[in-house]
Amino acid sequence: MDLNETAPLAVLIDADNTSAKYAGAVLDEAAKYGRPTVRRAYGDWSSERLKGWRDELNRRAIQPIQQFAYTSGKNATDFSLVIDAMDLLYAGHVDGFVLVSSDSDFTRLATRLQESGRPVFGIGRRATPAAFQQACTHFIHLENIENPTEPAGDPVADDEPTVPDLRRLLTTAIGNTASDNGWSGLGAVGQYLARSNAAFDPRTYGHKRLSDLAKAQPYVEVRASSGPTGPIWVRIRQTAEKSAKKATKKAAAQ
Numbered sequence: 001m002d003l004n005e006t007a008p009l010a011v012l013i014d015a016d017n018t019s020a021k022y023a024g025a026v027l028d029e030a031a032k033y034g035r036p037t038v039r040r041a042y043g044d045w046s047s048e049r050l051k052g053w054r055d056e057l058n059r060r061a062i063q064p065i066q067q068f069a070y071t072s073g074k075n076a077t078d079f080s081l082v083i084d085a086m087d088l089l090y091a092g093h094v095d096g097f098v099l100v101s102s103d104s105d106f107t108r109l110a111t112r113l114q115e116s117g118r119p120v121f122g123i124g125r126r127a128t129p130a131a132f133q134q135a136c137t138h139f140i141h142l143e144n145i146e147n148p149t150e151p152a153g154d155p156v157a158d159d160e161p162t163v164p165d166l167r168r169l170l171t172t173a174i175g176n177t178a179s180d181n182g183w184s185g186l187g188a189v190g191q192y193l194a195r196s197n198a199a200f201d202p203r204t205y206g207h208k209r210l211s212d213l214a215k216a217q218p219y220v221e222v223r224a225s226s227g228p229t230g231p232i233w234v235r236i237r238q239t240a241e242k243s244a245k246k247a248t249k250k251a252a253a254q
Helices: 020-030 048-059 076-091 104-115 130-135 166-177 186-196 210-215 237-253
Strands: 008-014 035-043 063-066 096-100 120-124 138-141 220-224 232-236
Touching (some): 008 020, 020 096, 020 120, 035 048, 035 076, 063 076, 096 104, 104 120, 130 138, 166 232, 186 232, 210 220
Parallel strands (some): 008 035, 008 096, 035 063
């Protein structure tokens, strides 16, 4: 999350586990965090299951990494991706990693890369196991970055996972970042949400920006500072109501 637009990134795609329809959207999303200088997709390219990826590889300048399934039931693709990621880490040519998969097998890889000081941006479906999502610096749901048309022959079907309760997330974030008067800076709230829930994204709840999301919640009070670039403050309306009641009682007692 601390990278700039010129920081070199390695985008490593588990093609066995990711729909080809998201190829362009994945690279566009990765470009928000840095420059995708390494673009690799892993799979058994002799398999008909991956034919949806073949046109995308040339179109997006993604290097296909061939990995045959030597033993039934064993995912050799995962091992190949992990080895390449560690090679890239030790070579020191990239500043961050984008791991594109919905497979929890990459959980330890994500934590290991972060232990070495490299941010890890995960991209996968909402049904991705929580362990992998939380192991990333930031996790982006595929459903949030594009609504593409399914190409013929794509083997990956989208699931219908449970979306985390927004009210619980927001009230916890505001409560843990609020000052004594109950107000919290929206920037601090956003940082808390990113740290506590790596997969949090306003787009999951139908809004492009956190400020728009907060304004749409009836239990959140929003106050903008004067000036177009001033900070935005938020608090839970229950806190505001309690403060008003206390002020009324204090005035009546005087």
